[in-house]
Amino acid sequence: MKSLLYIGNKLTNTGLNATTIDTLSKKLQEEGFSITTTSSKKNQIVRLFDMMFSVLKNYKVNYVLIDTYSTSAFWYAFFVSQLCRFLKIKYIPILHGGNLPFRLDNSPKLTKMIFNNSHINVAPSNYLLSEFKKRGFENTIHIPNSIDxxxxxxxxxxxxxxxxxxxxxxxxxxxxxxxxxxxxxxxxxxxxxxxxxxxxxxxxxxxxxxxxxxxxxxxxxxxxxxxxxxxxxxxxxxxxxxxxxxxxxxxxxxxxxxxxxxxxxxxxxxxxxxxxxxxxxxxxxxxxxxxxxxxxxxxxxxxxxxxxxxxxxxxxxxxxxxxxxxxxxxxxxxx
Missing domain, CATH: 3.40.50.2000 (Glycogen Phosphorylase B;)
Structure with a gap:
């Protein structure tokens, strides 16, 4: 059985809508994957430390999935991905937000550190697939969001x-x-x-x-x-x-x-x-x-x-x- 750690914003308990970490993690578990998810901490600094601690605690997992956004939540993906690199854990950024191409252009060094060293980058839209390929991130594939x-x-x-x-x-x-x-x-x-x-x-x-x-x-x-x-x-x-x-x-x-x-x-x-x-x-x-x-x-x-x-x-x-x-x-x- 493959083991996964899924890093993202689990904030439905604060009144926000369910996001990919809530839906995809459940679906993968139903397919037989062993999966741990984090973090539901409301405070952003506490949430980051919770995410980092989860990586250290679960360093033997096969893959770390990371919900990756373009604004303040970008930093979760950056620090988690670099810790994964240090621990030699394969990580997979899942790309979110129509504004992510602007982050690629405005933070080229940081984004290359994340996306050039990932196991693979997953784009839920052909739009982000196209934008990432255009900027040289060839290790990017398209897997759409799903519904039943x-x-x-x-x-x-x-x-x-x-x-x-x-x-x-x-x-x-x-x-x-x-x-x-x-x-x-x-x-x-x-x-x-x-x-x-x-x-x-x-x-x-x-x-x-x-x-x-x-x-x-x-x-x-x-x-x-x-x-x-x-x-x-x-x-x-x-x-x-x-x-x-x-x-x-x-x-x-x-x-x-x-x-x-x-x-x-x-x-x-x-x-x-x-x-x-x-x-x-x-x-x-x-x-x-x-x-x-x-x-x-x-x-x-x-x-x-x-x-x-x-x-x-x-x-x-x-x-x-x-x-x-x-x-x-x-x-x-x-x-």
Whole structure:
């Protein structure tokens, strides 16, 4: 039995959404891997020391998996990877965040220390695969994020109503206020339009978005964090999924929305054009372009054939992310 140590931010106990460390570790365990995960410490300094101690404690594992981000959490990956190098443990960075290419360019020496010395780098999106290969990190492969498609009840949309759904953590990089502007504009032609926003607060953006909606006198349903089961059930009452992010990789919430048959209107940033084919599996608009997103939403409301096609094709695309397919690639890497 192969033994693994998975390093990442296990912060669901603080009210944040589950991330790859929560989902992938469980899946690998079900496939027979012995796996230890860390860290759930809320304080960032304490979390780093907890991660480092876990590496020292589990130095005999076959591989260390490291969730790797571009901002402050980048330093977890840096220090853990260098400790692994010192202890001669094979480590595998799992690449997250549409902003990671900027980190490669701004911190070339540090990123080379991590990614040139890894056993292999795993990119969940073809976008990050392309960006890493472009910069000479040839030991990078693509293994997508996964879902269990059978858990998502598909509902084919054709003739729809202006019921908008937004699902993400509330953080400034995901531009939640844009969704309020979109609703405001849509209500000019569709006064019955509604918006539901699902997700926990990450940086104060939830209260800022609520305040903004109140200033515009818009009635928006803010649910806070919901379990996957609850928000997927809620989704059956909505017809269009909007994604307003300024930076992104391959968001699982978008894949889940596609699996549910929701037509997607998303900003064309980061890994999203690698996930969504414009006019085939969703509609893409420029970042922070409220007018274009409104036009895209109204296009869906007026074109039954387009909506039907996007809904059906989105589900077919989502099926490629089913764990039954993705697990083969992970087993091949870790065997």
């Amino acid at each position: 498609v059978s858990n998502y009840a598909f509902k084919l949309r054709d003739k729809i109503t202006p019921k908008l759904l937004w699902v993400r953590a509330f953080a400034s990089i995901y531009n939640p206020k844009m969704s309020i502007d979109v609703l405001s504009k849509i209500k000019i032609n569709y006064p019955e339009a509604t918006l539901c926003m699902v997700g926990p607060d990450k940086d104060g953006s939830l209260e800022a978005t609520k305040k903004y909606a109140n200033e515009l006198k818009l009635d928006v349903d803010f649910t806070g964090k919901l379990t996957k089961e609850k928000w997927c059930k809620l989704a059956s009452s909505y017809d269009i999924f909007i994604n307003t992010t300024n930076f992104d990789n391959t968001p699982v919430s978008v894949i889940e929305a596609m699996s549910l048959g929701l037509p997607i209107v998303s900003t064309n940033v980061g890994g999203l054009p690698y996930l969504i084919e414009n006019n085939n599996t969703g509609l893409l608009v420029d970042a922070n372009n409220v007018e274009k997103m409104v036009e895209a939403v109204e296009k869906l409301l007026q074109d039954v054939e387009l909506t039907h096609r996007l809904s059906n094709n989105a589900r077919l695309m989502a099926e490629k992310f089913d764990w039954s397919q993705v697990k083969k690639e992970w087993i091949n890497v870790l065997k």
